[in-house]
Amino acid sequence: MSVIETEHLTKDYGSGKGIFDINLKIEQGQMIGFAGTNGSGKTTTIRSILGFIKPTDGQVKVNGLTSWEHSSEIVKNIGYVPGEIAFPDLGTGTKFLKSQAEFLGLQDMSYANSLIERLQLDVRANLKRMSKGMKQKTALVAALMAYLPIIILDEPTTGLDPLMRVTFLDILKEEHAKGKTILISSHSFEELESTCDKVALINHGHIVDIADIYKIKNRKEKEFKIEFLDEKDYVRFLSEQFQIIRKQEQYNQVTIRLNSNDTDKLLNVLKSYSVKFISEIPYTLEKHFKNILMNEKGGKNNV
Amino acid sequence: MFSKALFKQSCKANGIMWAIITFAVCFMLACVMLISGSGSIGRTVHAVEDEIVQQEIESAVSSRAINYFKLQSNGMKQFDDLFVSTLENQLPETSQDVQTRVEEVYTQVSTELMPAALAEYAAELGYQQGSNEQQELIACVMSAITSEAFEEFYQKNNEPVPPAYMDFEEINSLVLKEVQGSSGELQKYFSSEEHQEFIKKRSQSCAMIFLAGNITAQENVDKMLEELAKYDISPIKYLSFGYTYTRIKQLAANSIIEYSGRFEYEVGNLDKSQSDYDEKVKEIDEQLIGDISGSLLSSLPEEVAQALEEIGQLNLYGIVVGSIFYKMAGLLLPIIYMIMASNNLIAGQVDSGSMAYVLSTSTKRQTVVFTQALFLIGSLFVMFACTTVTSCICLAIVGAAETGITYKALILLNVGAFLVLFALSGLCFLTSCWFDRSKRSMAIGGGLSIFSLVAAMLGLFGSSVIPSVLRLDELNFFNYTTVISLFNSISILNGSLTFIWQFSILLVLGLVGYIVGALRFIKKDLPL
Numbered sequence: 001m002s003v004i005e006t007e008h009l010t011k012d013y014g015s016g017k018g019i020f021d022i023n024l025k026i027e028q029g030q031m032i033g034f035a036g037t038n039g040s041g042k043t044t045t046i047r048s049i050l051g052f053i054k055p056t057d058g059q060v061k062v063n064g065l066t067s068w069e070h071s072s073e074i075v076k077n078i079g080y081v082p083g084e085i086a087f088p089d090l091g092t093g094t095k096f097l098k099s100q101a102e103f104l105g106l107q108d109m110s111y112a113n114s115l116i117e118r119l120q121l122d123v124r125a126n127l128k129r130m131s132k133g134m135k136q137k138t139a140l141v142a143a144l145m146a147y148l149p150i151i152i153l154d155e156p157t158t159g160l161d162p163l164m165r166v167t168f169l170d171i172l173k174e175e176h177a178k179g180k181t182i183l184i185s186s187h188s189f190e191e192l193e194s195t196c197d198k199v200a201l202i203n204h205g206h207i208v209d210i211a212d213i214y215k216i217k218n219r220k221e222k223e224f225k226i227e228f229l230d231e232k233d234y235v236r237f238l239s240e241q242f243q244i245i246r247k248q249e250q251y252n253q254v255t256i257r258l259n260s261n262d263t264d265k266l267l268n269v270l271k272s273y274s275v276k277f278i279s280e281i282p283y284t285l286e287k288h289f290k291n292i293l294m295n296e297k298g299g300k301n302n303v
Numbered sequence: 304m305f306s307k308a309l310f311k312q313s314c315k316a317n318g319i320m321w322a323i324i325t326f327a328v329c330f331m332l333a334c335v336m337l338i339s340g341s342g343s344i345g346r347t348v349h350a351v352e353d354e355i356v357q358q359e360i361e362s363a364v365s366s367r368a369i370n371y372f373k374l375q376s377n378g379m380k381q382f383d384d385l386f387v388s389t390l391e392n393q394l395p396e397t398s399q400d401v402q403t404r405v406e407e408v409y410t411q412v413s414t415e416l417m418p419a420a421l422a423e424y425a426a427e428l429g430y431q432q433g434s435n436e437q438q439e440l441i442a443c444v445m446s447a448i449t450s451e452a453f454e455e456f457y458q459k460n461n462e463p464v465p466p467a468y469m470d471f472e473e474i475n476s477l478v479l480k481e482v483q484g485s486s487g488e489l490q491k492y493f494s495s496e497e498h499q500e501f502i503k504k505r506s507q508s509c510a511m512i513f514l515a516g517n518i519t520a521q522e523n524v525d526k527m528l529e530e531l532a533k534y535d536i537s538p539i540k541y542l543s544f545g546y547t548y549t550r551i552k553q554l555a556a557n558s559i560i561e562y563s564g565r566f567e568y569e570v571g572n573l574d575k576s577q578s579d580y581d582e583k584v585k586e587i588d589e590q591l592i593g594d595i596s597g598s599l600l601s602s603l604p605e606e607v608a609q610a611l612e613e614i615g616q617l618n619l620y621g622i623v624v625g626s627i628f629y630k631m632a633g634l635l636l637p638i639i640y641m642i643m644a645s646n647n648l649i650a651g652q653v654d655s656g657s658m659a660y661v662l663s664t665s666t667k668r669q670t671v672v673f674t675q676a677l678f679l680i681g682s683l684f685v686m687f688a689c690t691t692v693t694s695c696i697c698l699a700i701v702g703a704a705e706t707g708i709t710y711k712a713l714i715l716l717n718v719g720a721f722l723v724l725f726a727l728s729g730l731c732f733l734t735s736c737w738f739d740r741s742k743r744s745m746a747i748g749g750g751l752s753i754f755s756l757v758a759a760m761l762g763l764f765g766s767s768v769i770p771s772v773l774r775l776d777e778l779n780f781f782n783y784t785t786v787i788s789l790f791n792s793i794s795i796l797n798g799s800l801t802f803i804w805q806f807s808i809l810l811v812l813g814l815v816g817y818i819v820g821a822l823r824f825i826k827k828d829l830p831l
Contacts (some may be wrong), residue, residue, distance in 0.1 A: 071668070072667040082656055084655075084656040088312055088660060090316065100660060113790045
């Protein structure tokens, strides 16, 4: 059984706003990224999963229970970091974390303390005076400290400096390694690519694609860019049996696509050429999604 | 249903505001109760009463003075007429008889004809034969004419006895002329400008002496005091008003001079040739004196008596504590607390998003809404428990007997104020649950609550606690636009039971607000 499962989940806010027919399945122990531009519906989906909003159509199930009807049941297993970080009016971070622990019935604060140490967080600071980053860290500690099996984070890394972002993601990877189910939304593809198992792309309220990061990273087809020292070699190379996808005459550059099994063949051929450089063009999640969105747009334009 | 952690959180978030406001309300209450209970409020009531009584006495004195003045001057003219007509009917046959004849006629007119004519006039005015009023009227006129017979009266008041009314030498010579055949001499003499002027002067001075002497005569003072005792005016207080002989005389002189001055001016403006001249003169006269019949202070004009009674019954302390403090001033700060707290408890947390931390910890929405409602009601309840204790302590210091407020009424006032806050907090809690934006929740819930308070303030000036002299009836309209009117402080203070059903309406309104708000909060989408 999937830990989180949405079936035809629709929340229509009218005038094209909202989310439509979202079908997601998140299995135990998976770390799922949720990508999309601002306003594309990430937060609405997350709110539906937590049962804060009632779907117009379809349903969300968490551990087999529908979210809207059993919100208070399902959130018992979910650690949630909201996108908009605003704390209750309680003074310092310590007081807030204590209050949260009380809500959660949590006695042991050792894990929370170790997280605080790793994040270099000064929880004694007043909540109102905390920087965005400090608030994010505090919110993360609050979500993780109870050791819940599901973690949902809504754009958690915005506002963090690059170094802290790494620490932050490392902590999430650790949690993932411990077997937790994680759903993280972000508009940074790079970040999702480096951490998640799967990434869902949502655009204008529709799931456009669900990409498997393993497949993307281990694609058989690879692209190489080669620059030759002189034009003669460049022209000669064009006649070789490679799939050429881009030519740049002025620089004597070609971009070819080939199966990784044929790498040997390429190297053999290139022995007789004077090559200035050869580099692999990596296939990233960003590129993957861009292609998909381009195709969709192109498709629409053709109609 | 109840989350201890959330309750604690709400206490921490709103505790300081609650403490400050509760302290401020209790402090204000203590100031109001102790300062206005120190007795100065009672003095105000008495000062107002005294002012009204004095005004009334003085206006009675001046109308009486004018009345006496008119009686005397008309009386003298009547006396002249009687004297002339009697004398002319029985003119002496010889010049030797003139002196005896004139004296005879004078005695006849002054002892028989004139008193009889006056008695007839008194009967016309409705005074009974032998009544005080009749005797007063006769004495008034006769004291001006036959001043020699009232010697005792003038001496008692340390006034010189006015000279004899008739200049017998002059009269004798005139009668002699008539006897000798030239008729109309007497008529001419009595209707001359000089004689008219003499009558005016004489009646002016005699009227004020008669009035002053009459009012300060012991028996009349006693009568007046008896009358004034009904309005709590003690003899000592009457003395403090300072109505001495000289003062009354002065007052009378002022009003007579003012009257005759105005009368002459107004009449002088009239055209003598017009046919309705006499009527117009009468009209002016009536306008100037108004109603001058009736005996002094036998009855105060009805409205004055009513105003006095109303002010006497006025429980100013009750108004200050019940209607001004508990219905207005004392509600303001709790309402402000209630608006802010109700907004903080739900809408504020939904708007900022911090509610997410509560709801993502398996706390049910029912639990959240129940706990927050309980906190809001509880904090208001404890706030008014504090004011109840404060007010009872203050009443104990001031002394319940002197202020006219019982402990029961005082506690009911606190209960009423709490119920008003309960009803308004129901409204604010409803808007707080209904809207996701705290701006809207504040604007609608808070706006309506403040409107209720302002309407109650305006309505107070048109309500029946304000004495009818000062009341602005138009403002009473506002009392129908606010739920605070259901807090019937008048009914509580005067011990009637109408406040009970009004209290239950407040209770129901509040409950409806809380229940509808809770249902909405449980069902709605939350942007968290």
